[in-house]
Amino acid sequence: MLVELGVTHVVWLPDSAIGQWEQAFENASQFSLVRVCREGEAWATAAGLHLGGMRPMVVIQNTGLFESGDAMRNVVFDLGLPLQAIVGYRSALVPNSSDSARHFTEPILKAWGLDYVTIRSPEELPRVVEHFRKCRTAAKPGVALVAEGSM
């Protein structure tokens, strides 16, 4: 998927939904893995990569999305960079979950005006590529939510 999108750098801080991809990221020869300590760093690092002509993908958890809101706001809206992110969606598949991280994820993406798709099974993964290609064509940022437990 990331190779198909021509991603050059994955800038990430893992969670339980996307953490299982670590080995694949480490082994990938087509892109580099940049590990950050805090999600806000991920957006800024991706911004620098993008300005330098690279094609980064931010990969973080939804709680990290909340934490990194100001960093994202700055690079996406102040700097106008059409960055893309894959965001682990904690508790997304838990029926009647009371997890506030789940409750606020989609409303916050809507509030930020970020176009997103939600992936709830491996069969839906092709929608990620389709979504990011559409965002790239429109020169706008995009997010793919990957439901915890869906892969």
Add this chain to the structure above:
Amino acid sequence: MSTTEKERMPLVAALEVLRSLRDQQIVLTTMGAAREWPKLSQHALDLHYIPSAMGGAPPLGLGLALAKPKCEVIVINGDGAMLMNLGSLVTIVASGAMNLTVVVLDNGVYEVTGGQKTAAAAAHAPVDLAAMAAAAGIPSVRRYQDLETWRREAPQVVAMPGPRFIVLSVDPVAEYQLKSPGPMAQRLDAFRAALAGI
């Protein structure tokens, strides 16, 4: 050490030393440096990070360094902004980027909000940003409090193995006003064009 009770150098003079050594490096400025550097330098590879997300300059510079590994990147940061993102020191080391220098202008206050003390300046025990950078694994770390020593050693310091971390104790500026040097979109277009040439 924190900047509360020690010698400091004038901000502009400290930056002038850096400018005198500047060649074809990318220079990313934020906070007080973004106000003063444009008075000293007009270079296509300067990016004044205004508006910013406070703490974002080191990772932004890291992204540029990773994207342009043959080019040196200098980030001129504030101490308050550095305190806000200390983890980025570890990220820089973990990334393997060697073409990055972070310069911290340490005045102990948040100038943009009126000069209130940082937590480090208010701490009972001295806070040593340089020691933090060294502990994070940054190989070349220096701290300067007086201008003459900084001026004398700077040529060697900027040539040390990267990544580098330099703390300059500087005087706070009393009347602070930070203005964007122009529309970000236009500035980024020009900066991208300059980057494409290196």
